[in-house]
Amino acid sequence: MSNRSYDPIAPRRVAFLGLGVMGHPMAGHLAQAGHQVTVYNRTTAKAEAWAQTYGGRFAATPAEAVGDAEFVFCCVGNDDDLRAVVLGPQGAFAGMAAGAVFVDHTTASAAVARELHAAAAAAGLGFVDAPVSGGQAGAVNGQLTVMCGGDAPAFDAMKPLALSFAKAVTLLGGPGSGQLAKMVNQICIAGVVQGLSEAVRFGQNAGLDMHQVLDVIGKGAAQSWQMDNRGKTMVDDKFDFGFAVDWMRKDLGLVLDEARRNGSRLPLTALVDQFYADVQALGGNRWDTSSLIKRL
Template identity: 70%
Template sequence: MAKVAFLGLGVMGYPMARHLKAKGHEVTVYNRTAAKAEAWVAENGGRMAATPKETARDQEIVFACVGNDADLREVTMGPDGAFHGMSRDAVFVDHTTASAEIARELHELAARGGFAFIDAPVSGGQAGAENGVLTVMCGGDPEPYARAEPVIMSFARACRLLGPAGAGQLTKMVNQICIAGLVQGLAEGIHFGKRAGLDMEAVLDVISKGAAGSWQMENRGKTMNQGQFEFGFAVDWMRKDLGIVLAEARRNGAQVPVTALVDQFYAEVQKMGGRRWDTSSLIARLEE
């Protein structure tokens, strides 16, 4: 069992840290709003610390799951950042969906400090975190990854090292590109079927067994058909992720026209008041 810390107890981090404790690891937590950390400790045991630096001290592995590049910089390199408290040979595992650029930057800074950095964004949403079945996409060096992987599996069903620093974040971008196109296609299909007078629940049941089937269809198709959008990853966060994708595409020259278009569709959903609706709410702009 490992001595670990978790920074960031949001909708993803809170259950991820809980799974670490349930697997027998010694867990210290930090959250910007201390009341959330206090509630976590009251519910799960372990202990809390007042700053990321204090949380990271004497830990074997420090996990983080925060909002964006700026939050990650603050929690790692700020005046009380975790990088100032990391033990030599420890591993920092970042589950934030952030840019590949900051992953490479933090990997280099960690190496100078005598510890390791793994970028490890996740897929599976809040339900995946709650149920301990996330998919984790990692970038970094093989040796520290090998030490971290068994601990990561406390809340994952799949975890893989995909290349050097930044490869995890780039893989998450591929993931979000694929999801954007799938959800838009599903939204258009359901909208078309309803306009055609079809029983869409029956239609989805049939076509989900064929070549059109996908996780999105199985898990969001019926609720999209019913106009329910309270089941997962918020539109605001998807737009943040797609912004990262589009910035990286400008750097590497990739053509992602569908992704750029769907990003603008999500902007329309935000204007409709759907900032906190889940990503399946793309259908709402078609049926407004």
């Protein structure tokens, strides 16, 4: 549980679908902020455990979880997982009341965001694509950055609730814009982590004390979030935490698909994606993304 304080907002009826490493603490922040939260997870034992920890309720299907919810938050694995919890007779859209808002925190394609936005509109529901950045630590500490796409009324309604687990929640355009912004985010990270990997290994090969070097250059123009949070763990060969390589490859697959559609040239991103494939071949599927240095 987090010890963060919450801005006062009238309690709302909320559902949260998907209690993985991100969803579990995000749903917890909503409960701690005073909202009535019902959760659903594919593995019911996880939902039951969450309800015991936070005092909320759990449901056996998405449709059941969202029955009286004014807002439904979701954080699952990919496009297919998202469709599975949203569509069909047991899906969220079948159970939601007219006027309710669905907020999707899954990192998914812009295409599925537009598809579900249209389906929601046809059913009289709001839909916001709202992928997050900040990793597991950001979710636990309630310090995520949320990039949103959709219609302003739905966004304005959900923002005060999302601020229970986020430090910034921003509408960037119409449906799919949140997902596209998350792709920009992942392109930036891929290049920075590869550069940091090469720098650390170069310094080690040169016989430098890289803890000391990172302290020095971290106060200058080379500074980055990755350097501050991952530089020294890379030096120490520690990768058993953070954002997994498998997830990053899924995200970069979305990026490269979208780049083919919009005509962007991403040579560095495509190369780093292949470097992550090398890390997977080393058995690093669940290592943190900073494990790019292992292949050097």
